[in-house]
Amino acid sequence: AQTVTQSQPEMSVQEAETVTLSCTYDTSESDYYLFWYKQPPSRQMILVIRQEAYKQQNATENRFSVNFQKAAKSFSLKISDSQLGDAAMYFCAYRSPLSGTYKYIFGTGTRLKVLA
Amino acid sequence: NAGVTQTPKFQVLKTGQSMTLQCAQDMNHEYMSWYRQDPGMGLRLIHYSVGAGITDQGEVPNGYNVSRSTTEDFPLRLLSAAPSQTSVYFCASSKTSGGASGELFFGEGSRLTVL
Numbered sequence: 001a002q003t004v005t006q007s008q009p010e011m012s013v014q015e016a017e018t019v020t021l022s023c024t025y026d027t028s029e030s031d032y033y034l035f036w037y038k039q040p041p042s043r044q045m046i047l048v049i050r051q052e053a054y055k056q057q058n059a060t061e062n063r064f065s066v067n068f069q070k071a072a073k074s075f076s077l078k079i080s081d082s083q084l085g086d087a088a089m090y091f092c093a094y095r096s097p098l099s100g101t102y103k104y105i106f107g108t109g110t111r112l113k114v115l116a
Numbered sequence: 117n118a119g120v121t122q123t124p125k126f127q128v129l130k131t132g133q134s135m136t137l138q139c140a141q142d143m144n145h146e147y148m149s150w151y152r153q154d155p156g157m158g159l160r161l162i163h164y165s166v167g168a169g170i171t172d173q174g175e176v177p178n179g180y181n182v183s184r185s186t187t188e189d190f191p192l193r194l195l196s197a198a199p200s201q202t203s204v205y206f207c208a209s210s211k212t213s214g215g216a217s218g219e220l221f222f223g224e225g226s227r228l229t230v231l
Binding site for chain 2: 035095106107
């Protein structure tokens with residue numbers, strides 16, 4: 001069974017600095033989707049970035065980028081120029097693309113604090 | 117743009133009571149699911165559905181029931197509430213056809229307390 005591990009329960013970053021959140025996963029599949037979701041204090045889950053495993057190029061969305069290392073099964077999220085609004089819980093998630101298999105596996109989350 | 121709508125947002129129950137969490141989506145998504153979120157445990161899948169009339173169990177299905185009579189609605193029923201079911205519940209949906217990327221769209225969550 002697939003698993004997703006986020007080994008950092010909590011991280012802190014100074015405003016305007018860069019921070020990297022770690023995520024590792026375990027799977028025997030060769031193709032799959034990976035996601036980072038943000039959960040601010042409002043509780044609403046928001047998609048930050050997604051990566052398809054067959055794409056070698058790392059996904060980027062404005063100040064958010066990933067370092068996808070398929071062989072190492074690692075999917076870290078880098079937040080550049082951190083802002084106070086980035087403070088939130090961040091969840092890494094895995095999904096198999098196989099037809100009929102739509103289970104999403106989430107990590108336990110990393111709470112990011114942004115210091116002014 | 118309603119997206120995924122969950123009700124109620126807050127609920128307090130006594131042990132043994134039953135209740136239904138409602139979830140509706142207006143995006144014509146085939147996939148719908150329920151998660152519970154507990155501190156330090158992330159989101160755990162309770163039940164999911166890939167279309168009307170089709171449901172399946174997730175990681176923590178015990179004590180919960182679901183049905184999917186329409187594409188839009190996916191209610192979650194607590195049959196006999198227990199304190200262990202105190203949690204925040206999320207409904208989420210996704211498109212599965214047409215080369216969709218599989219992004220999950222979430223409701224705002226429902227905080228349930230069982231006394």
